[in-house]
Amino acid sequence: MMRILTLGLLAVLLTACSLGSTPAPTNEPTTPPIQVPQGGTLTIRTAQDIAALHPWKPTCHEEAQLLGLLYRGLTKLDQSLAPQPDVATSWQSDSIGQTLTMTLRSDIRWHDDTTLTAADAAWTISAMQSISPTTPLLTDLQGLVRKVTAPDDTTLVISLREPYAPLLSALSMPILPKHVFEQLSPVELDQLNLLTQPIGSGPFMFEQRTAGSAISLIRNSNYIDGVPYLDRVAFVVAPDPQVARQAVRDGDLLAAELPWAQSQGLGPTVGIGSYPENGFYYLAFNMRDGRIFSDQRVRQALALSLDLNTIVETAGPAAQAILSDHLPGTWVAPTGELPKRNLDQARELLDQAGWVLPEGATIRASNGITLSMALFVRGDDQRRIEVAERIAAATRPVGFNIVVTPADFESVIRSKLVTPFDFDLALMSWGNSRVGGSPSYTAYDPDNFSLFHSSQIYQGVADGRPGLRNYGAFQNTSFDNLSTAARALYATERRRELYQQTNTIIQTEYPYVFLWADRIPVALAKQVRSTQGEIRLDTANWLYDVQHWYLEQ
Template sequence: MTAPSRNKNIGPLRRRALAAGAAALSVLALLAAPAAWAQPRQGGTLNWLVNPVPASIVPLTTTAGGNAEIGPKIVEGLLTYDYELKPKPLLATAWSLSADGLQYTFTLRKGVKWHDGKDFTSADVAFSILTLKQVHPRGRGTFANVVEVRTPDPYTAVVVLSKPAPFLLTALAATESPIVPKHLYEGTDIAASKYNSQPIGTGPFVFKEWVQGSHIILERNPNYWDKPKPYLDRVAVRFVLDAAARAAALESGAADLANGTGGIPLSDVERFRKLPGVEIDTRISPYLGSHQQIYFNLDTPALQKVEVRRAIAQAIDVNAFAKTVWYGLGTPSASPIGKGISRYHDASIQPYPYDPKAAEAALDAAGFKRGAGGTRLKLRVLYNPFQERRAADFVRQSLGRIGIDAAVESYDFATYVTKAYTERAFDITLESLTNLFDPTVGVQRVFWSKNFKVGLPFSNAAHYVNPEVDRLLEAAAVEVDETRRRQLFVDFQQIVHRDVPSIELGANPAITVLAKKVRDYGPTGEHIRGSFADLYFRP
């Protein structure tokens, strides 16, 4: 049956008017078409602000933010991902999983060259995966079930597992699992390799120079396999430590792009929304899974008592924290698996009620009564520079109200990592350990007792040990049934919330400031941790 014409009874004059209007719209569409269909423009230098200064560039032996952001412009992963975390080809063009879930077969892209002219082959893939398993902070967990990587020919890599790893296919982006050149790393001290700071990759940009304290220069790879990309001639990574100076550079046009701690103060966001020359992007990378938290050092005698930890949790108003420190731009979450991983997040878990009086009573009962000057105990408070000093001050003030003298210590990023993870010279630390794309990769590392290792950054900072939590995490890591896997993670969240090794804050604000001329800086799920191969300047 044909639908009746909507113009049947409208009269000849009205029909002529509609026809004229349609014709005018068609003309406008044609006039607009060249701009819409235009190819990205070639050329230009991107001035990109990054903070804090990383210790190296490639995210091979560290998951630090600067490495994970800069490295993927130079080195690549087997895959990239869309905003639903569906895999897309990169160095691998095809992939398959065996029926038993124990073998991933990757078909590799042909004709790819390392920046020094050597051919990229399956030998590089095998070497990189087995190296990541040994030296990458999360790789020990991500690739724990990998027993070998077979290379039947230069363009086929077969990853063989002892047990299923349902998260593995999502762990292969450059920001998480970079593929590095075997011929330059093999037989060397991986952690001390000069190629961590002077990288040779297969990616769209070639490392040119690093002037310490100033900048890193990346230049267009003329031999990139995905021509005509990249579109930019150069990426200038600028290290500007002062937030006000970064804001001024972005406002004046001296800088084109900045994100997170490398960007503007949160207090400036609303003002920047009104500026004509810039845009504010609040998209959250699903691959990164932003999340921040407060960890207790469970080797500190006073903090070994769960009553004390719960009292401290009651003294910190998480909702007020989100409003004052995050300016209402974040997403509070009381569970270690935040709302960003909605399929595993347990929404029933809420923050401990803010109740300073109950906190004081609990501390009295635990044997920590106020002494001289009203002080119950003294605690050292650190904070990862990826959190703001204002966050640490909020915690200090909150604890001061219940008689805890919390002394905040400020360090640059490298010193912070040493203090927190090697010297363990803290009682409380404010961290920024992202959930990432799957709890087995982003969350297990924090609460799995087997991942406590002095000197291993961004691991089990609390030194939390609970055999049942270990069992649940290990079972979830190999469970292929999604319903059962979710229940394992829910049970895990409930136990951790009761044990209080941490106070979960939730997803911190994701604020990217970009000049209006900047286009396609984050088209993949990795967002700013992608390659910049698609980035171009519009006229």
């Protein structure tokens, strides 16, 4: 099986290098220094065959990577996933944040040698507004963008219904060529497969797709920001993790995201890193009046009863401890040590909250009610059940009586998260994605308004809003004000300062106890180098600036 993959790889790459006839020699880059080795193919694993490429809803990380190599956006996300200039060199808003004026470059060309202009960007945003809003990203854009115009080739004006800083991350999505797609109807746009007409503006151009085997890209010799050193990038289909592991060890795959078990022991010629999946596991409290955890002291006491390092170990080797919903490595992620277990402080907090330990008892009580509650956890996930049991055991010494309650998510747990919100404690997971489907960092933004802002709490039978996510009913006026301000500011550094403050509030008020995020390992052959320094493998955007990569001889 491993030998079949190796031979298949070689066949695909040989085919890619001889499409129809012997290709003309590739143009030598003009900007890279002459001593850097030129040419070669970067082979990247994809766990699934990519038959379609959707511009606004990539279904896997490799699709998003393909889009990033083929296309450019008005902005781009850097290695910390903060929005940076790309086709747009700068932007400024009016005094109320509802009009954003962007200045675009004039020197970027499509792969068919047509000039990319503001009209392409305006048409692309309008197209995103016309199609079915099947993802959070499209829903946001359709609800918030009032109008978009291109007064000239290098100016784009976006009018909003309200200030919305996450727009800058959304604008990292691909700009599409208006002259190629403007005749398509909204239905046709919604179903658009870019592999059928792959005219982009990125550092690589589409070469061919071999169904079930690979997609190959060839370098864009006219790329204005430095012609790539590599001749090609090939996404090679390798669904079996063990086969992919052997291909990495043998050097047939130069880059691969692998399951944790297959990422170990790859040998001295392979570098390994990992980044946290854009999702996390946490304890959710019901903080409504009359519930046990409406008192912040009780929430904090439970948190102080836990040894989070032990929790992470129980979750498995891929688990990484986290401090907030802003995950490690992202541009607003908090830093610092994990809170330490402190049973004496936990007991003191419970005493202050009126939960006392009757003589001879092991469970605290207040006004005749014991400090007992069910901890709901998915019954189909043994790992979560083991963590839940660990939590229950850790809290017993301070007087909690937590009863682990495995249950079906759809029929039981989901019903607890809507009216009448009949729960106290649940071990939950959150998969974040602005493009739908599984957790994704595409168009990532740290805005957590929907999770913790008090406006996102269910208000009663007259409240018909779907999908409200503040089901624990967290309320904090300072958080509300800071969160509202952060999503209205287009200055990245100022937003970072505000999120540092909101993270402090979350860590102090305990609407959640953050437990862990799962890491995704990235393997990269050490012969792959970059003129920009060490290649970071601790970020979802590990292909960042791939045009500067080369293969060391």
